Amino acid sequence: MTDYKHVSAEQWLEWDRNHIWHPYSSVHSPVTPFAVSSAKGVRLTLADGREVIDGMASWWSAIHGYNHPALNEAAKSQLEAMSHVMFGGLTHQPAATLGKRLVDMTPASLTRVFIADSGSVAVEVAIKMALQYWIGRGRSDKHRLLALRNGYHGDTFATMAICDPVNGMHHLFNKVLPQHLFADAPATPFGETASDQDMASITRLIEQHHHELAAVVLEPIVQGAGGMRFYSADYLRRVRALCDQYDVLLIADEIATGFGRSGKLFACEHAGIEPDILCVGKALTGGYLSLAATLCSEELAATICSGEAGAFMHGPTFMGNPLACAIANASLDVLLSSDWQSQVAAIEQGLRSGLAPAREIPGVADVRCLGAIGVIELQQPVNMATIQPRFVDHGVWLRPFGKLVYTMPPYTISPDDLALLCAKTIAVLSEEHAQHG
Ligand SMILES: *Cc1c(COP(=O)(O)O)cnc(C)c1O
Numbered sequence: 001m002t003d004y005k006h007v008s009a010e011q012w013l014e015w016d017r018n019h020i021w022h023p024y025s026s027v028h029s030p031v032t033p034f035a036v037s038s039a040k041g042v043r044l045t046l047a048d049g050r051e052v053i054d055g056m057a058s059w060w061s062a063i064h065g066y067n068h069p070a071l072n073e074a075a076k077s078q079l080e081a082m083s084h085v086m087f088g089g090l091t092h093q094p095a096a097t098l099g100k101r102l103v104d105m106t107p108a109s110l111t112r113v114f115i116a117d118s119g120s121v122a123v124e125v126a127i128k129m130a131l132q133y134w135i136g137r138g139r140s141d142k143h144r145l146l147a148l149r150n151g152y153h154g155d156t157f158a159t160m161a162i163c164d165p166v167n168g169m170h171h172l173f174n175k176v177l178p179q180h181l182f183a184d185a186p187a188t189p190f191g192e193t194a195s196d197q198d199m200a201s202i203t204r205l206i207e208q209h210h211h212e213l214a215a216v217v218l219e220p221i222v223q224g225a226g227g228m229r230f231y232s233a234d235y236l237r238r239v240r241a242l243c244d245q246y247d248v249l250l251i252a253d254e255i256a257t258g259f260g261r262s263g264k265l266f267a268c269e270h271a272g273i274e275p276d277i278l279c280v281g282k283a284l285t286g287g288y289l290s291l292a293a294t295l296c297s298e299e300l301a302a303t304i305c306s307g308e309a310g311a312f313m314h315g316p317t318f319m320g321n322p323l324a325c326a327i328a329n330a331s332l333d334v335l336l337s338s339d340w341q342s343q344v345a346a347i348e349q350g351l352r353s354g355l356a357p358a359r360e361i362p363g364v365a366d367v368r369c370l371g372a373i374g375v376i377e378l379q380q381p382v383n384m385a386t387i388q389p390r391f392v393d394h395g396v397w398l399r400p401f402g403k404l405v406y407t408m409p410p411y412t413i414s415p416d417d418l419a420l421l422c423a424k425t426i427a428v429l430s431e432e433h434a435q436h437g
Contacts (some may be wrong), residue, residue: 007215009035009047031354034392037219039066042413044397052397055407057420060256062287064334065410071286074330080322087320094325102293103331105265107274110295114312119255119281120154122292125314126251126277127158130215133249133300137305145342146205146216146248150185152225153217153253164226169328171300181205188232190221190370201240210246215277221267224256228377228404230370236271255292261342261408262372263348276300286331299423343411345371350415351407354422361429365403375406376429387432394424405429
């Protein structure tokens with residue numbers, strides 16, 4: 001029998017290459033992933049002994065850095081009690097406490113929490129809530145969604161259908177995806193007042209389709225994986241007003257922006273608005289385990305349950321997982337007892353000054369920062385095969401996509417490490433330009 005435990009790195013890397021799917025990977029042009037053996041603070045230790053500064057926070061999630069003592073302790077003590085029990089007919093303190101905390105830290109109208117197992121599921125749950133709400137009001141004709149171009153909401157079927165229709169996966173799956181409506185992405189940058197021209201597309205779509213619209217779904221202020229764009233708070237305020245005027249729900253997908261990343265605890269706060277349904281995920285467990293949540297108002301919840309089904313119709317096997325909830329509670333303790341506002345503001349300043357020299361590199365189209373997010377947009381897509389190892393050689397972990405080289409480091413990154421991260425990013429882009437033009 002194969003000894004699966006005592007194997008060389010070469011051996012298990014071969015297993016990985018032969019059998020494992022990585023995100024958006026191809027068996028025809030496998031890109032060898034870097035093997036990680038451990039992670040602590042803001043550094044990943046690779047299997048070959050090298051250390052890299054993590055500029056990605058594992059896709060927005062590891063806000064406190066890795067191997068955090070308080071989160072480790074929460075995980076260990078919860079393991080001693082129980083790792084998981086089913087949530088149907090049973091409950092436990094970690095889930096109840098997490099629900100109460102999320103209600104306390106989000107807009108006042110949001111009082112009901114569905115604990116989901118991933119971000120995509122949380123968005124699916126939000127869509128289902130919106131549809132069941134309109135069924136409850138006797139308006140099952142309101143079943144379509146309106147999303148923004150350049151949006152990203154997940155990879156499952158219902159969420160794919162509201163991702164950007166061009167750079168998403170619509171053409172591949174168009175026979176099975178529901179046909180929703182798409183407004184032009186807001187062009188007014190963050191900090192500016194939205195023009196009527198910028199409002200025209202979404203205004204026209206809501207005016208024409210409100211009778212069949214269940215909800216507008218958007219990422220407030222920061223469009224993440226669909227383009228790393230920061231847009232006007234005024235635009236968001238006006239979309240909220242349109243939804244009120246035409247009786248359409250507003251779903252805010254804060255899976256990337258939640259828990260301080262944009263400089264506010266939730267990005268909706270930049271606009272002073274409350275969504276009808278809110279999705280959170282990613283940083284919820286400080287990057288330890290997959291967990292997400294969908295919140296709605298008491299009125300929504302009551303209407304959902306007055307409909308034909310008499311209940312909200314969703315219940316995953318691992319719903320409310322105690323281990324994940326206990327870690328989430330610890331992560332919220334760490335976040336809310338820290339001066340995260342100052343940390344994020346300092347990172348924003350560090351990114352602004354550290355990434356500014358990128359503007360001088362030929363081929364750079366734009367450099368922008370908001371909160372603890374820094375983006376360098378290029379004129380041409382990067383060559384992943386050459387740039388990824390180069391970042392690692394320079395001691396940083398970044399994972400660009402398309403024309404976007406971006407960073408959202410753990411909030412705990414020191415000023416020195418942040419300066420190093422920025423300087424290395426610029427060094428690599430300069431080298432790439434010198435070699436490939
Ligand atoms: C990552 C992300 C999702 C999907 O979350 P998963 O946990 O990857 O399913 C949805 N919406 C936004 C805005 C995201 O950034």
